[in-house]
Amino acid sequence: KQEVTQIPAALSVPEGENLVLNCSFTDSAIYNLQWFRQDPGKGLTSLLLIQSSQREQTSGRLNASLDKSSGRSTLYIAASQPGDSATYLCAVPRGGTSYGKLTFGQGTILTVHP
Amino acid sequence: EPEVTQTPSHQVTQMGQEVILRCVPISNHLYFYWYRQILGQKVEFLVSFYNNEISEKSEIFDDQFSVERPDGSNFTLKIRSTKLEDSAMYFCASMGQGAFGELFFGEGSRLTVL
Numbered sequence: 001k002q003e004v005t006q007i008p009a010a011l012s013v014p015e016g017e018n019l020v021l022n023c024s025f026t027d028s029a030i031y032n033l034q035w036f037r038q039d040p041g042k043g044l045t046s047l048l049l050i051q052s053s054q055r056e057q058t059s060g061r062l063n064a065s066l067d068k069s070s071g072r073s074t075l076y077i078a079a080s081q082p083g084d085s086a087t088y089l090c091a092v093p094r095g096g097t098s099y100g101k102l103t104f105g106q107g108t109i110l111t112v113h114p
Numbered sequence: 115e116p117e118v119t120q121t122p123s124h125q126v127t128q129m130g131q132e133v134i135l136r137c138v139p140i141s142n143h144l145y146f147y148w149y150r151q152i153l154g155q156k157v158e159f160l161v162s163f164y165n166n167e168i169s170e171k172s173e174i175f176d177d178q179f180s181v182e183r184p185d186g187s188n189f190t191l192k193i194r195s196t197k198l199e200d201s202a203m204y205f206c207a208s209m210g211q212g213a214f215g216e217l218f219f220g221e222g223s224r225l226t227v228l
Contacts, residue, residue, distance in 0.1 A: 031215055032215045032216075034215070034216065034217065036219070041203075041222075041224070042221055042222065043118075043120075043205060043219045043220050043221035043222045044157070044205065044207075044219040045219075046216060046217065046218060046219070049215065049216045051215075089157065091157075093215055094159070100145050100147050100162055100207065100209045100215065100217055101147075101159050101162055101170055102149075102157075102159060102217065103159075104156050104157040104158070105156070106155075106156050107156075
């Protein structure tokens with residue numbers, strides 16, 4: 001059974017810092033890994049999708065890396081801003097052809113102070 | 115930008131009542147999902163739907179739950195007889211053909227069972 005863990009559970013940083021969020025998964029036989037952002041009481045916004053054949057993906061100030069063999073992914077946020085404050089979730093498919101059947105981590109709550 | 119829309123945003127109901135949550139997936143998507151998030155807990159998979167039938171369901175998705183795509187645009191989740199423990203945020207998601215597993219989520223419907 002796939003288990004996804006995110007570290008740290010919460011992170012508070014001053015504006016402008018570069019930061020790293022960590023995600024680990026127990027079953028390395030994944031097709032992809034997706035990072036989401038969730039604002040309080042809101043839905044999930046897809047940030048980045050990394051296919052299993054890729055090592056990293058970039059979107060603006062966000063960079064996600066994937067190391068399948070070690071069961072890890074990191075989300076790097078450059079030059080953090082108060083608007084980045086949210087919960088960040090990583091998720092992986094449960095296996096087989098169930099691309100959309102995701103197992104989620106518990107999330108990292110990020111607070112960026114002005 | 116295309117998006118997944120959900121209604122209602124918040125519903126309060128009495129235990130034992132039937133509830134229908136509605137979703138309009140992105141128009142050219144073919145795979146549809148329901149997830150839920152109990153307050154303070156992980157997002158968890160409920161059911162996936164493809165080609166007008168359930169393709170997978172979790173152990174949570176028991177006989178009191180059902181899904182339907184009554185027309186070409188709507189995708190609904192029905193809870194026949196709500197329990198207190200059904201209180202949660204319910205998320206609809208959709209995925210396109212050949213999207214390599216990228217899910218797009220709606221804003222969620224918050225269900226409160228009293």
